Amino acid sequence: MIFFEVLLSFFFALAICLITFLSFYLFVRKIWRREYVKWDMMIDLLLRKAIFFHEDKAGQLALIPVTPRLKANLKNKRFCRQFVKKIIAAKRNMSGRYGENLRHLYIQLGLDKKALRLLESRKWHVRAYAIQQIGTMGLKEHLTRIYRYTNNKNDLVRIEAQIAVLNLFGFEGLRFLDIISYQITEWQQIRLLKELATVPLAELTGIDKWLNSGNPSVVIFALKLVRNYHRYELYEHIVSCLDHGDASVRKQAISTLTEIYTESTSEELLSRFEAETYKNQIAIMNAIAVIGDVQNVSTLLGYLEAEQHEMKFAVARALVNGNATGLECLLNDPRSKTYPLNDMIPQLKSEIKW
Amino acid sequence: MSWQSFLIDFFTYGLLTYSLLLLSCYIFIAAFSIGEIRNYLRKNSFTDYGVLAGSRQAPSISILAPAYNEGANIIENVRSLLSINYTNLEVIIINDGSKDDSLSKLIEVYDLYKADFFVNGQIETKEVRGVYRSRKVVYRKLIVVDKQNGGKADALNVGINVSSNDYIVCIDVDCILEQDAILKLAKPFLENTKKRVIATGGVIRIANSCIVENGRLLKVKLPRQFLPRVQTLEYIRAFLLGRMAWSRLNGLLLISGAFGAFDKEIVVKCGGYNHKTVGEDMELVVRMRRYMQEKGIAHKVSFIPDPLCWTEAPSTFKILGRQRNRWTRGTIETLQMHKVMFFNPKYGLLGMISYPYWFFFEFLAPLVEFFGFIAFIVFASFGLIQWSFFLGLLLFIFSFGFLYSVFAILTEVLTYNQYKTNRNLLLLILTAFLEPLIFHPFVVWSAIKGNIDLLRKKNSWGEMTRKGFTKEKV
Numbered sequence: 001m002i003f004f005e006v007l008l009s010f011f012f013a014l015a016i017c018l019i020t021f022l023s024f025y026l027f028v029r030k031i032w033r034r035e036y037v038k039w040d041m042m043i044d045l046l047l048r049k050a051i052f053f054h055e056d057k058a059g060q061l062a063l064i065p066v067t068p069r070l071k072a073n074l075k076n077k078r079f080c081r082q083f084v085k086k087i088i089a090a091k092r093n094m095s096g097r098y099g100e101n102l103r104h105l106y107i108q109l110g111l112d113k114k115a116l117r118l119l120e121s122r123k124w125h126v127r128a129y130a131i132q133q134i135g136t137m138g139l140k141e142h143l144t145r146i147y148r149y150t151n152n153k154n155d156l157v158r159i160e161a162q163i164a165v166l167n168l169f170g171f172e173g174l175r176f177l178d179i180i181s182y183q184i185t186e187w188q189q190i191r192l193l194k195e196l197a198t199v200p201l202a203e204l205t206g207i208d209k210w211l212n213s214g215n216p217s218v219v220i221f222a223l224k225l226v227r228n229y230h231r232y233e234l235y236e237h238i239v240s241c242l243d244h245g246d247a248s249v250r251k252q253a254i255s256t257l258t259e260i261y262t263e264s265t266s267e268e269l270l271s272r273f274e275a276e277t278y279k280n281q282i283a284i285m286n287a288i289a290v291i292g293d294v295q296n297v298s299t300l301l302g303y304l305e306a307e308q309h310e311m312k313f314a315v316a317r318a319l320v321n322g323n324a325t326g327l328e329c330l331l332n333d334p335r336s337k338t339y340p341l342n343d344m345i346p347q348l349k350s351e352i353k354w
Numbered sequence: 355m356s357w358q359s360f361l362i363d364f365f366t367y368g369l370l371t372y373s374l375l376l377l378s379c380y381i382f383i384a385a386f387s388i389g390e391i392r393n394y395l396r397k398n399s400f401t402d403y404g405v406l407a408g409s410r411q412a413p414s415i416s417i418l419a420p421a422y423n424e425g426a427n428i429i430e431n432v433r434s435l436l437s438i439n440y441t442n443l444e445v446i447i448i449n450d451g452s453k454d455d456s457l458s459k460l461i462e463v464y465d466l467y468k469a470d471f472f473v474n475g476q477i478e479t480k481e482v483r484g485v486y487r488s489r490k491v492v493y494r495k496l497i498v499v500d501k502q503n504g505g506k507a508d509a510l511n512v513g514i515n516v517s518s519n520d521y522i523v524c525i526d527v528d529c530i531l532e533q534d535a536i537l538k539l540a541k542p543f544l545e546n547t548k549k550r551v552i553a554t555g556g557v558i559r560i561a562n563s564c565i566v567e568n569g570r571l572l573k574v575k576l577p578r579q580f581l582p583r584v585q586t587l588e589y590i591r592a593f594l595l596g597r598m599a600w601s602r603l604n605g606l607l608l609i610s611g612a613f614g615a616f617d618k619e620i621v622v623k624c625g626g627y628n629h630k631t632v633g634e635d636m637e638l639v640v641r642m643r644r645y646m647q648e649k650g651i652a653h654k655v656s657f658i659p660d661p662l663c664w665t666e667a668p669s670t671f672k673i674l675g676r677q678r679n680r681w682t683r684g685t686i687e688t689l690q691m692h693k694v695m696f697f698n699p700k701y702g703l704l705g706m707i708s709y710p711y712w713f714f715f716e717f718l719a720p721l722v723e724f725f726g727f728i729a730f731i732v733f734a735s736f737g738l739i740q741w742s743f744f745l746g747l748l749l750f751i752f753s754f755g756f757l758y759s760v761f762a763i764l765t766e767v768l769t770y771n772q773y774k775t776n777r778n779l780l781l782l783i784l785t786a787f788l789e790p791l792i793f794h795p796f797v798v799w800s801a802i803k804g805n806i807d808l809l810r811k812k813n814s815w816g817e818m819t820r821k822g823f824t825k826e827k828v
Contacts, residue, residue, distance in 0.1 A: 004746035011753035015760045019783060022764050026776060125396040132400065155545075156397055187544035190412065194405045217547075224411070279619075309474045346470035 032078070039079055042070060043086050050105040051090070051098045064105050074109060084111060088136050099138075106137050119145060124154040131157065135164025143168060150176035159188045163195050170199035177210050177218050184217040189224060196225075204229060211237045216246040223249070227256040235260055239268055247277050254283045261291045266322060270299055278311070285314035294322035297329050304333070309340050316341065320348045327352070362738050369726045370747070376715050377754055384761055387598035391659050391769055394598075398660075403537040407439045413540050414442040414520050415615070418513030419527040420506050421447055425454035429463050431527050434569025436496060440536045445496050446513045447527065451480075451503025460498050465489045473499075477511045477626035480504035485516065506611070507627035507634040514618065514626050523615045524635075526665065530561060530571050531613070535662040539615045542656035549654040552617045552642050555609035556662030557593040559772065560586040562669060571664055576778040581674060583785050584793040585667040586773075591762040594659055594769070601657035605708035607643070609655065611635030613663035620645065631691070632813065633684015640692050647701050661770060675800045682804025683812075685717055720801035752790045759786030 073079040091102045118130035149161035165173035210222035241253035269284045303315045319326040406412045435445045449457045471485035486498040542554045562582035565573040577583040600606040624641045627634045646653040668674040698705040733739045
């Protein structure tokens with residue numbers, strides 16, 4: 001009985017402690033929220049002033065006037081965090097002189113030094129936060145300190161460092177692909193491509209080297225670069241990727257070829273069809289349906305023997321779209337009168353109409 | 355020692371040990387989930403989901419929404435689904451042989467025509483009567499399938515057959531999705547390197563009393579009625595603490611049928627949803643995991659703590675009873691179908707921890723609780739144990755239940771804080787106090803009825819009438 005009584009009292013006491021903490025937390029948060037509203041206005045005012053500031057002294061930017069109160073507030077961690085959050089958000093949306101002014105204000109307030117101190121933190125999210133600040137604020141002088149994080153073991157630190165390097169140096173920043181040993185996830189690739197879309201288009205070199213990388217995710221990313229930036233001169237390299245040992249690399253190569261194809265691409269793809277995995281075979285048929293230029297229709301007709309309806313449908317679609325006589329050949333084939341081809345053909349015909 | 359006293363001691367201490375084990379599991383789950391939620395929130399603060407919305411590289415997703423007699427709200431619900439901001443998306447509404455005017459309403463409002471469409475019968479289903487597409491380009495993402503009635507699992511299987519994308523998101527058509535729900539659900543599939551992510555689930559929240567307009571959630575409110583409110587608390591506990599901990603362990607066996615995303619390739623390889631069980635959502639996840647384990651492919655079922663989907667909870671004991679009865683039958687059926695996994699080291703963590711946990715603490719818990727309670731009353735009535743011992747044990751369990759709920763409320767406030775006002779929090783705490791007295795005994799009783807119904811081979815889904823959401827007053 002004593003055992004129950006002790007535990008029972010303990011549980012109730014703990015529940016009351018939690019409720020007390022909850023009440024205290026809500027009370028404190030209410031006060032903080034009021035502060036945030038007040039600070040928000042103060043920060044907005046300064047940022048507006050900074051954005052439109054233009055007082056040059058002998059070619060150098062003069063100091064942006066900052067109130068002593070705001071300077072004092074910057075010693076407060078919460079205020080500083082809120083300020084950095086707002087200035088980063090503003091900088092992301094500004095370019096040219098306005099963005100430069102914000103950068104100038106950031107440095108003037110010594111926030112760059114704080115960010116550098118945070119870089120040494122043991123906590124991964126603090127380091128990622130510091131890297132994000134340095135990248136967004138365009139502090140190129142700290143490249144060497146960020147660059148080593150592009151191959152960090154923590155995925156968030158790694159991606160923030162990679163994004164920061166791209167922010168600072170555009171396409172040139174992609175040289176981290178030379179050394180990266182970790183896999184670049186699809187999410188990271190999407191972020192990197194999105195970031196690249198915002199930097200000025202410059203000469204993009206090194207893709208051929210990345211296409212031969214030992215890291216399959218680097219090869220896939222390079223293939224995506226080729227596709228997005230239509231690098232036709234790398235066509236032969238892409239075709240050689242069709243023989244890569246990694247199936248996902250080959251699949252990406254097939255996808256890339258739908259953007260930079262020649263008259264012989266469909267035949268190149270068809271020649272590899274039988275040796276491919278099922279998923280890649282479907283990808284090949286889908287690619288042929290886009291590219292067209294199929295010379296040998298009989299090969300495709302042969303693949304209609306596939307057991308899976310998904311494959312049959314993909315082959316039929318490739319046949320219809322791959323050659324001007326494809327539909328006719330399909331309709332003349334005796335199998336087209338029987339299930340499932342007889343069900344597939346009306347849809348394929350309607351797709352042509354569209 | 356007589357055999358009677360031995361039996362009573364064995365029973366008493368057995369039950370006590372069971373209770374302590376169960377409570378230890380809960381403590382472990384609560385503690386373990388905290389780290390996972392914290393990590394997620396930290397990572398999430400760096401995530402811009404907008405990157406995915408317009409990206410050509412984003413995974414292609416098909417939303418599958420089965421509808422049966424949903425005529426009253428189908429137009430609004432479909433509009434809500436079509437407004438989701440995601441490029442690689444198709445919305446498939448499966449009319450599961452509705453007896454009302456659902457289909458004709460859809461045809462009229464969305465200007466649909468019967469399209470020539472080849473349905474790949476990779477999963478066997480009831481007959482598909484027709485596939486409809488819209489003439490209007492603005493609705494090009496919409497596909498409506500009309501089929502013979504076959505139940506939710508069969509309707510979802512038809513959706514899988516019709517879908518042309520790599521991932522499927524299965525939802526209840528009357529659920530309200532957050533605008534970024536699909537983006538958040540898609541992201542885990544893009545982050546896998548060593549382990550293939552085969553399914554992702556998100557937190558489901560209770561929408562009773564919330565303000566909903568045109569299929570969009572305008573204002574979150576704590577349910578006014580006791581039953582939906584207590585389910586709000588229950589869902590916070592289950593999703594925020596329970597599933598996050600299991601996700602961290604990579605031992606999650608359930609993605610809610612109301613909202614979950616799956617890798618279509620694996621779903622098809624596993625044969626799709628099983629229409630022989632009323633717990634098709636759990637059964638599919640277990641089967642997929644079992645398949646991956648048997649093939650020796652490293653995999654993960656991921657879970658997101660963000661509130662992504664809002665649904666209407668039963669507000670009467672009658673409907674709630676049916677729902678819990680069904681859940682119980684679904685759990686038992688799934689456990690029966692996959693009994694080979696029970697303490698089977700071949701299935702790793704799933705076989706050694708997840709399955710046994712579900713067996714001992716999800717399936718057996720209501721039975722142990724019910725029969726233990728009756729036995730204690732009998733023993734105490736015959737003077738075989740002291741009433742004070744019995745009451746002490748009850749109060750001990752009650753105090754733990756209350757503590758656990760308060761902890762869940764605290765976690766909710768520190769993370770998402772959906773029910774912002776002090777009044778709401780006070781109401782939730784009061785609900786936590788009342789839950790073990792009113793709600794919990796009813797849930798246990800419904801589970802017992804579920805067991806009985808299963809023994810009687812009752813296989814019905816149980817009608818789930820809904821009242822509809824609250825609309826904004828003009």
